[in-house]
Amino acid sequence: MIQFKNVTKEYPRSGAAVEDLTFHLRKGEFAFLTGHSGAGKTTVLRLVHFQARPSKGEVRVSRYASSRIRRRQIPQLRRRVGFVFQDFRLLERLTAAENVEFALNVTGTSKKRIGPKVQRLLGQVGLAAKARSLPSELSGGERQRVVIARALATDPLVLLADEPTGNLDQRASDGVFELFRSINRHGMAVLMATHDADLIRRHPEVRVLELEHGRLVYDSGGDAKTDSGASSTEDDEGKKE
C-alpha cells in the first residue's frame, strides 16, 4: 500500500526533514504517525501525497513509485489518497454539500452520480442534516467531518490526516477519531499524524510510528503488523511501552 524505502528528504535551506525512513503501511491498516513538532510528520504525509519528492530512496503508494511517476499521473494517485487537513481548508462560500460536490465535480464524476453520492458521504460522516449549512455555521468537529467526507469522495485506498484533531475540543476530537476508526473498519487504510500522546495512549491497539528529528525511532507494528519493510526499526522496539 504505502512503502518507504530508505527515504531521505532534504530541503536546500533547512536540511534533512526526514532521514533514511523505511516502513510499510499495509492495505486496511490504521497507524498513528507521531513525534514532536518538526519531527517530520507533515513531510511524510507530503511525500505520500507526492507534494514532495524524496531526495534519496523511494516512496511507493499503491502502484505509483516516486522514482517513475510522471507529473500527469499525480492527479490519478491523489484520487486514491484522501487528505484531511488540520485547518479544514473548506471553501467558505460553499455549503457542506457543495464542498463535497466540488471534489466530485473536479474529478470528473458524472452529474447523475454526484447528488446521491454527496448524500451518502454526508450521511456516513453524520452530517446529513447539515448539508445546506455554510462552514461558518458549523462547529470545528462538524467542519472536520465535511473535510473527511470530501476526502472520501474519490473512494481512496488510504486516508492521510495531518493533526485532524489538533483544533478540536476533547469531545469533537473523540468523535472525529471514532469516525476514522469506523472508516478504517470498512477497509480503508488510515495514516494519522498527531502529537496527541493521550489519544495514542487510549488506543494501544493502533500501530504507532514515532519520528524524532526526521528518523523513525519507534514502530509498534514492526513485526506483528508490517512486513519486512519496517524491519529496520526493530532495534527500537520495546523502547516505548
Next chain:
Amino acid sequence: MRALREALASIRRTPLLGGLSIFSIGLALLIIGLFGLSAHNIEEAITDVEERVEVVGYLVDDAGDERVQVARREIETYPEVEEVRYVSKTEALFTATRELPEFSDVFSDLEVNPLPASVEIQLKEGYRDPDHVRAVAERLAGYEFIDDVRFGQAWVERVFSLRRIAGGAAAILGGAFTFVAVLLIGTSVRMAILARSEEIEIMQTVGATEGYIQRPFLLEGLFTGLAGGLLALGLTRLAYTLIDRSFLSLAWLPDLWIVGGVVAAGALGMLAAGYAVRRELAQGYAV
C-alpha cells in the same frame, strides 16, 4: 463547455476583481493605443513627404521625340519606377507662367522658350531611399539626350534619416510599452489567481487534472484581455476624437492594427494567465 461556464461564473463571482483587472489592462493597453496613434500619424506624415520624392531629368533641346518616348517606355520598366511623366518645353513654360505670376511679363516678352523639356519620375513606395533614388538618377543621366538630373539629394537623405529615427524610436518605445503592458496584465491576472489559490489547492489535493484546473483560468485570461483591449480601443478613440476636434487633424488607426491589437490583448491575457496558473500549480506537485 465546463471551462467556459466556470470562467464566466468566476467573473460573475468576483466582479470587482474582474473589473479592476480589465481596467488596469485597459489602461496599460491605452498607452500602446496612444503610442500606436502617434506612430501611425508620424508614419503617414513621412509617407506623405516621401511621395513628393521624384527624379527629374532635363532634356537637351534637340532630344527628339521618338528617342524620348522609347527611353520613357524603358524607364517605366525599372522596378523602382511608379510613373514617368514627360513635360514638354511648352508645358514647362505654361506651368512656370501659372505658378510664378509675378514673372508673367518676363515670360510673355520671351522670343525663345528658355525652359527645357523634362521627364519626371515618381518612385514606388519602398524605393524612395537615397540609394535607390541615386541609382535611378544615375541611370537616367546615362541617356545622351539628358542634360541634367535633379533629385534633391539633401532632402531625400533628410527624409530617409527621419524615417529611420522614427522607426527606431517606435521599436524601442513600442517594445518598452508592450513590456510594461505585459507586466501589468501578468500582475492583474496573478492577483485573480491568488484570490482563488485556496480553490486551486483543494482541486490539486483531491486529484483534479492540471488541464481541468488551467482551462477556466486561460479562458478568464482571454476574456479579461479582450475586454481590456476593447476598453483601451474605446479610450484611444475618445482621445483621438478630442485631439482631432480641438487642435490637430489626425488619421485614425488602420483596421488591421485595431483587430490585431484587440486579438493580441486577448492572447496576452491568456498567456499571462497560463504562466501564472502554471506557477501556482507547480507548487503543488513534486515532479
